[in-house]
Amino acid sequence: MDRKMKIKIVVVTFFLLLFIGAGSYFFTSLNNRGKAAGINLFSLVPSDCSAIFETNDLASLLKELKGVSYGKEFTTHGFSLIAKDLIDHFEELTASAPFGLSLRMNKLLISFHSPGTEMDQVLYFPTNPGDEKWIEEQIQKKRPIDFPLKSVLYKGKKINICPMGGDLFLCYYKSSGFVAVSYSKRLIEQVIDAHISGNSVLTDKVFGFAKDTKTANGIASLYVKEKQTGWSYLNLKFDDDAINLSGITTDAETSSSFVNAIKEQSPIEFFSGNIFPSSTYYINQMSISQIQYIAVNSAQTEYDLASYSDDVKATDIQFMYFLKGNVAGSLAGFSFCSDDSIQRPFSLLCIPMQNSMKAEADLHLFMQNHSIKTESTAGGKIQLFNTGNRSYRFYSLPPSTIFSQLSGIKDADLNTYALFYKDKLLLAPDPVSALSYINQIEKGNIIEKDSVYKKNISHVDTRFNFLLMTDLGKLALYPEYRSRLIPDFFCQHMSFFSNFILLNQLVCRDRKVYPNLIFIYKGEK
Structure with a gap:
């Protein structure tokens, strides 16, 4: 074999071995990556x-x-x-x-x-x-x-x-x-x-369903677990002044969860800002067209938190029947600051009535027929309170968890006061809260005039089943009035989220609940 042929064989062999080695390395690398x-x-x-x-x-x-x-x-x-x-x-x-x-x-x-x-x-x-x-x-x-x-x-x-x-x-x-x-x-x-x-x-089968229904391939995702809503899959999008999270919320169809109760409700439109005081920092509005489903979920949640007497539970049921026969399909719960910043915030429920005259007559009948022994001497009375030049009839309801159930406030006590104002039923934990609210509205101190509110509300869809809007920084100042309608994950990290305003909408289509959360950055403190 001549010298040139030997050189060719060596060169070919070298490249062949190099190719095999590279291929082997590449295959091993792919295998390891696999x-x-x-x-x-x-x-x-x-x-x-x-x-x-x-x-x-x-x-x-x-x-x-x-x-x-x-x-x-x-x-x-x-x-x-x-x-x-x-x-x-x-x-x-x-x-x-x-x-x-x-x-x-x-x-x-x-x-x-x-x-x-x-x-x-x-x-x-x-x-x-x-x-x-x-x-x-x-x-x-x-x-x-x-x-x-x-x-x-x-x-x-x-x-x-x-x-x-x-x-x-x-x-x-x-x-x-x-x-x-x-x-x-x-x-x-x-x-x-x-x-x-x-x-x-x-x-967790519910988590598995949330993960399997992942629809977007965004830059990041968040899965959040909450007792009120089950698991939510949320796709994250980061704008310059807001964090947007949208996806789907799941829960077992057989459970009496909040998300399943929402599925039974008809869509509603947002209340006008002229019913909220200018210092309002928390609003939740929900459809209650089928209030019995909301009642089952909220009552069970409330009863899980503490042990209540049969009398309290009976009052809850009877008052829910009263609401079912009179509500116009939605309610708004809200909290606002008092004129005196040293005082605690005030919280109310505002519930439009189909016919306020009929509703008040039914409430009279409820009070008269209520023969259950109450746990509090404050229950079951009708009282008059004055504000300005007007007197308002307050119904001091027998002890119940109604206010806590519908407002979502964790630490609300059993006392609830009801009165009728401008074709709406107001529910409050005490007369002072309701009278302070009326004073603010009568003075024209309404949030509708606030430019920041107008900008925030522009992000809200026209029709939805549930809406929550709150300044998380102000909410953090009053932890005892914190709502359980806000997922625990965000409350646990309030040092971060307190710099944002939260808008949370739930929209139901084809018995599926789609959350849309927007965290609007308030800027540096």
């Missing part, structure tokens, strides 16, 4: 979580947040300590990450848990073999030199604990295809439980 892609991160999330944040493109999300007016709120108001770390160091981490890991880090979940502090979250993201070592190195870089890395075994699985100084400990659990990180060892233990037993959030 394994990582096969990890369902939701299968690691403990079933008792209150919310889950998901993104498949963290880099683009963080780029968007840099361009909005409220972007820095995510790192300055204790929303999530682990999210703050990620936002602060993401570019640095991805720049130094091994090839491919930076792409995998773009896909992640964050689960939120009770009691809802900034440390009660778990971060999850997929990995390939070899990624874990680099991740460990990055975590250890954050710890003070004087604090050694520790590890403990939990059910045969190793939890690594990295002291961060002070009372902070960053814990992480790694296994084939993923890493879970949290500032709470308890939550990492729950992740291990879910991983071993398979008892994750995916075993």
Whole structure:
């Protein structure tokens, strides 16, 4: 064999081996990526979580947040300590990450848990073999030199604990295809439980339905669990001055939940702003065309909170029958500040009547026929109160949970006062609240004149089944008057959300409930 032929054979062999090696590496890489892609991160999330944040493109999300007016709120108001770390160091981490890991880090979940502090979250993201070592190195870089890395075994699985100084400990659990990180060892233990037993959030059929009905492939999604509404899937969109969340709310069809009660109601239009005082900071309006469904849900929720006597429950039922025969299809609950800022806020229910004369006659009959022994001497009386040049007849109802049921206020007591004003039934926890309301309206101090209110209400659809609008900053000042109609997730992170005005609409179509939440940024304090 001549020399030229030998050289050709060597060259061909070299390139053939190079091709085989590259192909083998490429195949192995694809295989490993396939394994990582096969990890369902939701299968690691403990079933008792209150919310889950998901993104498949963290880099683009963080780029968007840099361009909005409220972007820095995510790192300055204790929303999530682990999210703050990620936002602060993401570019640095991805720049130094091994090839491919930076792409995998773009896909992640964050689960939120009770009691809802900034440390009660778990971060999850997929990995390939070899990624874990680099991740460990990055975590250890954050710890003070004087604090050694520790590890403990939990059910045969190793939890690594990295002291961060002070009372902070960053814990992480790694296994084939993923890493879970949290500032709470308890939550990492729950992740291990879910991983071993398979008892994750995916075993919740209602959550599974919400996840399966995901319709949009936006930059990020939020799944929120709430006793009143079940699970909601929400697609996130970030505008310069607002966060928009829209999606679908689900619950078991057999349950007497709020979302199922909403399905039975006819759509309504928004009340005119001339019925709300100018200092109103909380409004909820709902359709009650089929009030019996609302009553079943709200009563059950109320009775779960405390133990009430049979007398109270009987009054609730009888008064709901009165409302069913007289309401014009909707109600509005609202809270407003008093002229004296030192006083507590006032809360009322405003319920339009089909015929106010008939309704008042029926209420008289209700009071006369009410022969149940009451728990309070204040119940079952008719009293006159004056404001300005007019007298108003107040009906002091027997003790009931009616006001708390329909207003959503968690800590409302059993006393409810009723009076008729401008073809509407007003329900209040005391006469002072109702008289203060009448004074404001008679003076013309109405929110309809407020330019900020007009701008906010422009976001509201013309027809809906439920609407909630509130200044979360003002709501945070009065936690005892907080409404259970606001999902707990947002209340638990009020230090962040207090910088926003919340608009929450529920629209029902074909027995499906579609939420639309808008958080309007109020600007820097």
